[in-house]
Amino acid sequence: MIQNAAAYNEWSAQKKGTELTKPKNAVFSLGQAPSNKSSIRENSSAKKKESTGKKLEGLLALQELSQSLFGPPKRESSPRRQGRQSSPQRQGAKSRLSPTRQLRDAQMLISDIQPQPSQFDQRTINSVGRLGLLTPAQELQYKSQNVPLQMQMVTDKVFSIERGISETEQKVGDQLSTVKERVNAIGRIIEEDKLQYFQLQEARVQEMRILEARFLDRLEHEATARKELERKLMQLIENRAAQVKAEILNESRSRIESISTIESNLQADFPRLQEAINQSAITREDGDSELMRRITDESTKLVELVEDERKQREETEESILELLRDMVSRIKAEIDTEKKERESSEESLLQLLEDTCAKLGQVNLVTQKPTTGGNPNILLQ
Structure with a gap:
């Protein structure tokens, strides 16, 4: 133009x-x-x-x-003229x-x-x-x-x-x-909006990466703590078992010594020792029962301690996983909301552009x- x-x-x-x-x-x-x-x-x-x-x-x-400024003129043609097709002879006549x-x-x-x-x-x-x-x-x-x-x-x-x-x-x-x-x-407004949206999306992705890294570090820390606790528990159980074995050995040694003493004294004082033997057997049985009871109680306590520790660890892991799920769902909801707002803003901008084009067409008609x-x-x- x-x-x-x-x-x-x-x-x-x-x-x-x-x-x-x-x-x-x-x-x-x-x-x-x-x-x-x-x-x-x-x-x-x-x-x-x-x-x-x-x-x-x-x-x-x-x-x-x-024609270059306002376009070719529009003329209404009659139905007969619309239905009638121009022949090559007529086109040649028009050109001549x-x-x-x-x-x-x-x-x-x-x-x-x-x-x-x-x-x-x-x-x-x-x-x-x-x-x-x-x-x-x-x-x-x-x-x-x-x-x-x-x-x-x-x-x-x-x-x-x-x-x-x-x-x-x-x-x-x-x-x-x-x-x-x-x-x-x-x-320019649309480009700035797109750039802002891309920057916000990049910030969201970066935040997700940081949260994921923190979560992995926390899991690794929890796994390390669990392994350390298991090692300490195994060491404690081994120490207690060694102590029980030492006590059993000491008791067996003392029993053997007492039996040897009794055997040496049986020949001399068998009648008096019969009652002492019976009393010793009763005392030994009571000691064995008390020892077994103590061993059973200690084992039960150790098992309960291990079970409580395992339950606490599982509850901690479950709470961490639930917190991560809530966080991911909130981030997804925020991203969806931001996407809907961006789409609505783009639609409003497109509507404004269409209205502007329509007004431009009306202005062109008025100027013609x-x-x-x-x-x-x-x-x-």
Whole structure:
């Protein structure tokens, strides 16, 4: 669009220079009286052909500019025309239109973007159209009197149309730049939101890694403590077993010594020793029972201590696992909430962008309305 606008500005500048020099040449040529009517007619026909070609070029350039700025004109076609397909012969005939037909088509297209002429301009056009009814001498006299004024009016009208087109282009450019800045701002907001979301997600992942490392360290510490406790318990059990074995050996040694003493004294004092033997047997049995009871009690205490320690360790591990599950579930819930909030913010931003585009379309329609309509016959004078 910018390239088309630059091309149009260059063409309008060339046209302004041509139009500024044209009235003087026209007046000068009209001031030179021709020798006969045939030369006047030949000159007028040549001038008409030249002006028609220039007007056709200008109208085609305006048509290209209007199509580049506002798109091709939309015309409603009748059902018969919609149902009827164009044949290759018709397409070839359309491509071989005469310059007059092309000029008329260009005038119909340009009429959509030109303003309606005023009553004074219409009277001027009608008066110029009646020149064909005059004789060559009357036509020459009428042109010598009214052509400079008419050319000045046409030139002013062309300048005003070109100035309106340039102002419209400037307004459209300003509006497009404003919309572009808004779209860029929205894009920057979206990029910042994405960057913030990625940073938050990275922080969450880093926090999860730290929690996982802490949990693994805690488990390793608990495993080491459990192994150390088991080692201490085994050492305690071994020490107690060694003490019991030493006591049993001492008791056996003392028993053997007592038996030896009894055997040595049996021969001398068997009757007195019978009662002592019985009493000793009873005492020995009581001692054995007490010793077995003590051994059983100590073993039971050791087993209960080991069982209590195992239960405490299992409860500790279960509480740690439950705490980790709660922590993971909370982190997942926070991540899901953050994701939903991000999606809702993206949807709101997309809705805002769609509304902005819709408003831009409405603004473009409003800016196109002042440039519709008009009569291109003013440019043809």
